[in-house]
Amino acid sequence: xxxxxxxxxxxxPALGALLIAFSGRWPNLRETITLITALALLFFVVRLAPxxxxxxxxxxxxxxxxxxxxxxxxxxxxxxxxxxxxxSLWIVNSIYxxxxxxxxxxxxxxxxYVCFAxxxxxxxxxxxxxxxxxxxxxxxxxxxxxxxxxxxxxxxATVRSARVYLGILLTTSIxxxxxxxxxxxxxxxxxxxxxxxxxxxLLEGPMVGVLLALFVFGIGKAAVMPVHRWLPAAMVAPTPVxxxxxxxxxVKAGVFTITKVIVYIFGIxxxxxxxxxxxLVYAAAFTIITxxxxxxxxxxxxxxxxxxxxxxxxxxxxxxxxxKPLSEIGAAIHMVSHAFGKITLFFAAGAIYxxxxxxDITQLHGIxxxxxxxxxxxxxxxxxxxxxxxxxxxxxxxYILAGSFQADNYVAxxxxxxxxxxxxxxxxxxxxxxxxxxxxxxxAKPHGEAPATMVVALTITAAxxxxxxxxxxxxxxxxxxxxxxxx
Amino acid sequence: MIExxxxxxxxxxxxxxxxxxxxxxxxxxxxxxxxxATWATAAISIAILLKVLDSxxxxxxxxxxxxxxxxxxxxxPVNAFVLVLVSVIGAIIVPYARRSIGVEIxxxxxxxxxxxxxxxxxxxxxxxxxxxxxxxxxxxxxxxxATYILIACGQDRRALxxxxxxxxxxxxxxxxxxxxxxxxxxxxxxxxLADMAQRLGDMPLHRPQLxxxxxxxxxxxxxxxxxxxxxxxxxxxxxxxSVSTAFLSATATKVAVYLLLRFSYSVFGQSHVxxxxxxxxxxxxxxxxxxxxxSLVAIFQDDVKRMxxxxxxxxxxxxxLGISLANQSGLTGGIVHMFNHAVAKGAxxxxxxxxxxxxxxxxxxxxxxxxxxxxxxxxxxxxxxLSLIGVPGTVGFxxxxxxxxxxxxxxxxxxxxxxxxxxxxxxxxxxxLIEICYFREPSAELEGVREAPLSMLIPSWxxxxxxxxxxxxASATAGTAAIAAQSLLESTR
Numbered sequence: 001x002x003x004x005x006x007x008x009x010x011x012x013p014a015l016g017a018l019l020i021a022f023s024g025r026w027p028n029l030r031e032t033i034t035l036i037t038a039l040a041l042l043f044f045v046v047r048l049a050p051x052x053x054x055x056x057x058x059x060x061x062x063x064x065x066x067x068x069x070x071x072x073x074x075x076x077x078x079x080x081x082x083x084x085x086x087x088s089l090w091i092v093n094s095i096y097x098x099x100x101x102x103x104x105x106x107x108x109x110x111x112x113y114v115c116f117a118x119x120x121x122x123x124x125x126x127x128x129x130x131x132x133x134x135x136x137x138x139x140x141x142x143x144x145x146x147x148x149x150x151x152x153x154x155x156x157a158t159v160r161s162a163r164v165y166l167g168i169l170l171t172t173s174i175x176x177x178x179x180x181x182x183x184x185x186x187x188x189x190x191x192x193x194x195x196x197x198x199x200x201x202l203l204e205g206p207m208v209g210v211l212l213a214l215f216v217f218g219i220g221k222a223a224v225m226p227v228h229r230w231l232p233a234a235m236v237a238p239t240p241v242x243x244x245x246x247x248x249x250x251v252k253a254g255v256f257t258i259t260k261v262i263v264y265i266f267g268i269x270x271x272x273x274x275x276x277x278x279x280l281v282y283a284a285a286f287t288i289i290t291x292x293x294x295x296x297x298x299x300x301x302x303x304x305x306x307x308x309x310x311x312x313x314x315x316x317x318x319x320x321x322x323x324k325p326l327s328e329i330g331a332a333i334h335m336v337s338h339a340f341g342k343i344t345l346f347f348a349a350g351a352i353y354x355x356x357x358x359x360d361i362t363q364l365h366g367i368x369x370x371x372x373x374x375x376x377x378x379x380x381x382x383x384x385x386x387x388x389x390x391x392x393x394x395x396x397x398x399y400i401l402a403g404s405f406q407a408d409n410y411v412a413x414x415x416x417x418x419x420x421x422x423x424x425x426x427x428x429x430x431x432x433x434x435x436x437x438x439x440x441x442x443x444a445k446p447h448g449e450a451p452a453t454m455v456v457a458l459t460i461t462a463a464x465x466x467x468x469x470x471x472x473x474x475x476x477x478x479x480x481x482x483x484x485x486x487x
Numbered sequence: 488m489i490e491x492x493x494x495x496x497x498x499x500x501x502x503x504x505x506x507x508x509x510x511x512x513x514x515x516x517x518x519x520x521x522x523x524a525t526w527a528t529a530a531i532s533i534a535i536l537l538k539v540l541d542s543x544x545x546x547x548x549x550x551x552x553x554x555x556x557x558x559x560x561x562x563x564p565v566n567a568f569v570l571v572l573v574s575v576i577g578a579i580i581v582p583y584a585r586r587s588i589g590v591e592i593x594x595x596x597x598x599x600x601x602x603x604x605x606x607x608x609x610x611x612x613x614x615x616x617x618x619x620x621x622x623x624x625x626x627x628x629x630x631x632x633a634t635y636i637l638i639a640c641g642q643d644r645r646a647l648x649x650x651x652x653x654x655x656x657x658x659x660x661x662x663x664x665x666x667x668x669x670x671x672x673x674x675x676x677x678x679x680l681a682d683m684a685q686r687l688g689d690m691p692l693h694r695p696q697l698x699x700x701x702x703x704x705x706x707x708x709x710x711x712x713x714x715x716x717x718x719x720x721x722x723x724x725x726x727x728x729s730v731s732t733a734f735l736s737a738t739a740t741k742v743a744v745y746l747l748l749r750f751s752y753s754v755f756g757q758s759h760v761x762x763x764x765x766x767x768x769x770x771x772x773x774x775x776x777x778x779x780x781x782s783l784v785a786i787f788q789d790d791v792k793r794m795x796x797x798x799x800x801x802x803x804x805x806x807x808l809g810i811s812l813a814n815q816s817g818l819t820g821g822i823v824h825m826f827n828h829a830v831a832k833g834a835x836x837x838x839x840x841x842x843x844x845x846x847x848x849x850x851x852x853x854x855x856x857x858x859x860x861x862x863x864x865x866x867x868x869x870x871x872x873l874s875l876i877g878v879p880g881t882v883g884f885x886x887x888x889x890x891x892x893x894x895x896x897x898x899x900x901x902x903x904x905x906x907x908x909x910x911x912x913x914x915x916x917x918x919x920l921i922e923i924c925y926f927r928e929p930s931a932e933l934e935g936v937r938e939a940p941l942s943m944l945i946p947s948w949x950x951x952x953x954x955x956x957x958x959x960x961a962s963a964t965a966g967t968a969a970i971a972a973q974s975l976l977e978s979t980r
Contacts, residue, residue: 064962066888067969071959137879137959144878154926163918170914174877175907182891182903 005060006048006073006128009083010121012041013090017117024110031098034113038091041120045080045087052080053478059130069191071137072130076193077481078263081332082256083127085339089248090120092457096347097240099453103354106238111148116244118145123249126256132181132191132265135257136173139221142253143169149241150234157236164233169220172227177218180211184265193260197267208266209276215261216280216317221254223310224317225287232306239350242302246309247343252335255316259331262320263482272323272407284318285415287311292422301349301361304426305342308385311419312338319400322412325483327403330396332479333472337392340465341384347458348378351450356443361430366439370448373455375434377462382427384465387420392468493538494547494560497531497570498613500524505605514597521581521601525608529578532570532612539567540967546618554618555679561618565822565971569615569745572826576737576833576950577608583946584730587840591728592640600640604734607633611742620668620678623746627664627710631657634739637731638723643848649722656709656719663706670699671754680754684978688757696760703750704766711743713770713807714777717800724796725848729840732792736799737833741825744806748822748975751810756979771811775905777804782912786919789850791842794916795835798875801913802828808906809890817893818972820886823965827882830957831874834950838867841939841947846932851920856929860936863944865924867951872917874954877910881958885965 016037023030051058052075059074075083097116101109122145125138143166151162185191188198203211220227234245245251262271271277288311295307316338319331351374352358352367368375384391397416404412449455468475489496504524508517539545539562547560562570584604592600610630614623635657639650672678674695675686687696705716712720720740724732751766761767778801785797806828809821841864842849842857858865874881887906894902929936938944957964 063960065959066885066961067966133879140879144873148925151926159922159926163922166918167914170876170878171911174910175904178887178907179891179895179903182888182895186892186895 005058006075007060007062009041009044009048009087009124009128012044013037013117013121013124017114017121020113020117021110027109030110030113031094034094034117035091037117038087038094041124042087042091045083048075049080049084049474049478051075052077052481053474055481061130065133065137069133069185070131071134072192073125073128073134074130074193075128077478078256078260078332079127079129081336081475081478082252083124085252085336086120086123086127086248089243089339089343089461092460093240093243093248093343095453096243096350096457099451099457100238100240100350100354103451104238106152108152108154112152112238115145115148119149119244119249123253126253129193131193132184132261135260136177136181139177139219139253139257140170140173142250143173143221146241146245146250149244150237152238152241153236161233161236165230168227168230172218172220175218176214180214180218183211183214193264195264197263197265197270199265200267200270206276208271208274209279212266212271212277212280216258216283219254219257219261221250222258222317223251223254223287223313224283225290225310228287228291228310231310232303235300235302235306239302239346239353242305243343243346243350246305246346247339251309251313252339255313255320255331255335258317259320259328262323263328268323268325268328268483277321277323280321281318281409281411284314284321285411287314288318288415288419289422292419292426296422296426298426299360299362301352301359301364301430302346304361305345305349308345308423308426309338309342311423312342312385315400315416315419318412318415319403322400322403322407322409324403324406326399326406328483329476329479330399330401330403332482333399333475334396336475337384337396337465337468340392340461340468341381344377344381344458344461344465345385347454347461348374348381351454351458354454355447355450361433364430365433365437368434370446371450373449373459375431377458378434379431380462380465382431385427386423390466390469392465392472395469395472490534492547493531493535494545494562494616495549497528497535497574497616498609500528500531501605501609501612505602505609508598508602508605512598514594514601517598517601518581518585521605524605525574525578525581528608528612529571529574532567532574535562536567536571536967539564540970555677555682558622559618559679559681560616561681562616563971564967564974565748566615566745568822568967568971569742569825570612572741572829573608573611573615573738576829577734579946579949580730580734580833580837583733583837583840583943586940586943587730587844588728590844591642591730596640600637603633603636606630607637607734607739611738614742615745618680620671620680620683622678624661624665624668627746628661630739630742631661634735637735638727640731641726641728643726645722646726649719649726653719653723656716660706660709663702663709667699667701667703667706670695670702674699680749684754684757687755690758692759692763696755696758697764700750700755700760700764700766704747707743707747707750711740711747711807712800712803714773714780714800714804717777717781717803720800721793721796724799724836725790725793729836729843732796733833733836733840736796736836737829740799740803741829744803744810744825747807748810752975753978756975767811767813770807774804774808774811775902777801778808778905778909779912782909782916785916786912788916789852791849791851791854791920792836792839794851794920795832795839798913798916799828799832801909802832802875805886805890805906809886809893812890812893812897813976814893814896815969815972815976816889816896818975819965819969820889820893822971823889823961823968824886826964826968827874827886827957830882830950830953831871834947834954835868835871835875837943837947837950838864838871841943844939844943845936849932851923853930853932854920855923855927856933857924859929860933861938863948864939867947868924869921870951870954872921874958876913876917879958880955882954882961882964884958885961889965
């Protein structure tokens with residue numbers, strides 16, 4: 001147990017997946033195992049946190065994959081935070097899934113829970129990866145283990161969309177990310193994540209920008225335009241899967257990887273001194289604005305949320321690309337606040353679908369009074385996306401803004417302000433109609449809230465969204481270590 | 488006593504077992520003999536590899552005649568690696584084969600099948616182990632003739648035509664090889680490969696050397712199915728019995744690749760031939776063409792076995808690509824891909840054999856819903872397929888890693904890009920199959936079909952597990968390949 005160190009975090013969900021697979025015949029047992037595994041994982045991850053806070057870096061090297069390159073894990077602040085997000089939200093998501101999958105009579109539920117657990121194991125592998133090779137291994141495994149989840153329904157349209165999902169993620173990672181990794185290895189001779197980076201002094205001039213581009217667009221999961229198309233395509237998946245993609249693991253794995261590469265492979269000081277790295281802020285800013293404008297034009301609620309995610313992810317990428325300590329902290333914190341806010345929104349969307357089969361924002365007039373819990377949670381999530389206090393979104397935006405002042409980066413500053421306006425423009429009308437508009441057509445069968453487990457889940461995440469505004473000290477302390485500052 | 492004679496036993500054991508099968512004339516007995524002979528052969532090859540890695544090149548002389556006069560078996564890291572590859576795959580397939588040939592080959596021919604199988608194994612091992620040029624030709628012919636039989640055993644009548652087609656092209660190839668060897672003999676007066684290499688290094692460039700190189704390269708390329716000399720392969724693989732396909736795809740082409748390595752590095756490495764001609768550039772171009780053309784053709788195949796046969800042509804392209812890169816990383820990639828592709832493709836053809844056991848040779852549409860009826864088989868196909876794409880965690884990734892590294896070290900960015908883009912073509916044909924297996928309702932053929940028997944699933948899954956194991960921990964395979972590559976590069980000037 002102790003020798004395995006961080007690798008245990010992978011073993012727990014992997015073992016869970018195995019047990020779930022064997023208990024497929026007894027749904028209650030299967031779902032109990034899911035919940036117990038999720039609790040065990042959270043317990044383990046939480047126990048790691050104090051160690052990391054006190055400056056320790058638990059690590060383990062398993063075996064060498066290639067001569068000179070090992071599968072190794074090391075827990076550092078950013079990965080600690082990511083693993084905390086993923087493991088805590090897995091519990092909530094499992095509670096929600098049980099309600100959603102049962103009341104919608106979805107097929108292949110065992111496959112669903114197995115793949116979900118494997119995806120979590122992969123997320124843990126990404127979070128704790130000690131070098132780029134390990135990270136890449138789990139990055140690809142995450143893509144493949146989530147494919148059956150996206151293609152869950154199995155009808156031709158879904159399979160086609162899942163193909164887009166897999167195609168873009170696999171192509172970008174193999175054609176762009178892999179050569180970037182090998183190139184890094186050829187010039188630096190190591191792929192270990194090292195404080196201050198490993199490339200400084202070995203690569204100069206425009207090639208730095210090229211390598212950065214290979215990384216940023218190769219990490220398709222971060223959905224920087226133009227490699228964002230997989231995210232809307234994946235909206236065919238059941239809602240708990242969308243929550244997994246958008247909040248728990250997949251997109252977070254993307255932005256996490258970008259942040260990690262910039263901090264530990266390039267090194268922020270080195271990259272800041274390189275003029276050829278400046279384009280990344282513009283690319284992220286472009287994605288933020290464009291995705292927000294596209295979101296403005298969506299009427300399907302889940303698609304709207306998908307484009308909102310594309311924009312929010314580029315917040316993190318942009319914050320990272322500002323390359324100042326405060327903005328790096330902002331990037332890390334935004335991973336948390338976006339996770340809490342977006343999972344709440346998706347849970348709400350799924351609850352609305354389950355209770356009323358409504359998917360369009362134009363159908364939501366007056367729904368607030370039928371589903372008060374759901375819509376209160378939705379409102380909180382939406383406010384967090386906009387960045388209104390007292391929600392989590394405010395905290396991270398604060399740091400990102402502070403970081404852009406630190407760097408005198410007015411492009412970033414302007415982008416944040418503009419996108420805040422756009423966010424408000426597409427979220428507030430939904431909230432307004434839900435509470436203050438009259439129902440156009442009363443539903444044939446009057447409905448109330450979705451099943452209790454779903455309501456419980458979305459209430460928890462909404463509470464987390466507000467709670468993080470007040471209790472974020474630990475996360476901030478953790479992430480200030482990321483940029484090597486004293487508490 | 489036994490230990491010092493291991494190189495001879497490596498060949499003699501299967502060679503004696505083959506006529507024994509014929510004498511006994513009973514399918515089941517022949518199977519038992521093949522079992523014991525192949526597993527013993529595999530154990531011997533592993534012992535030889537360990538010995539070579541431990542204490543360097545082994546030279547075994549027959550009848551006490553010192554080389555270069557007598558015949559010498561010479562084992563260095565390169566061919567020790569190939570010996571293990573061929574004999575281990577040959578051994579794993581035997582337990583699998585009993586049920587498979589039970590439905591695919593007529594009962595009274597079983598003992599003949601086993602005799603041919605053992606002879607083929609003998610030939611392939613012989614080519615790999617011998618240090619004598621004429622011996623190479625003899626063993627090559629033994630394996631080829633046995634191969635024609637193994638292919639012609641197929642149920643489909645087109646198997647006969649395919650076998651005949653291969654016979655014609657294989658004979659042309661063998662003729663070219665013997666002409667090449669003859670020319671070398673003429674020039675150097677020796678048949679011992681090491682001696683030949685040394686003498687070629689000492690003499691100035693003569694035209695016959697060039698001719699010999701040309702004949703050998705083309706002849707061997709025919710054998711290893713280098714594009715565009717691959718025409719025999721798709722039909723041969725598609726119509727041969729499942730067992731033959733699995734065995735041949737994993738071993739036969741790999742041995743031919745070994746020959747290419749041996750002649751272009753060890754034999755001609757010292758000579759002045761490469762000062763004027765660049766075989767590497769030609770092989771490089773053909774390899775890239777093979778990868779792209781064959782992958783594209785594979786995408787449009789309806790017959791699943793044929794699809795993977797074209798995939799083999801493409802994968803051989805990766806191996807020869809590594810050879811043509813001629814640097815440490817690239818060559819390591821090429822050599823390790825011999826192993827990696829053998830494991831992955833061997834497993835895939837074996838699993839297709841499991842499907843064939845239940846419904847006959849499948850068209851891609853007949854594979855619909857396979858995951859519901861034969862879940863273990865389908866899952867294995869997925870992992871094998873991922874390996875062909877080169878997803879990390881499978882052996883295919885290891886090969887891609889070295890090949891791309893080799894290309895980048897040479898500064899050939901375009902080549903690195905091409906290698907990786909071509910992976911996506913593999914993704915297309917693999918995913919086409921996976922979607923059909925998993926997201927369609929079972930086809931009429933698969934109605935009421937059960938999972939394949941364990942005797943077939945276990946050997947197939949041994950290879951699948953190897954696919955993942957050596958993908959995660961490649962220090963053994965890539966390490967050995969790196970040593971082999973180093974020894975080859977050292978032998979060139």
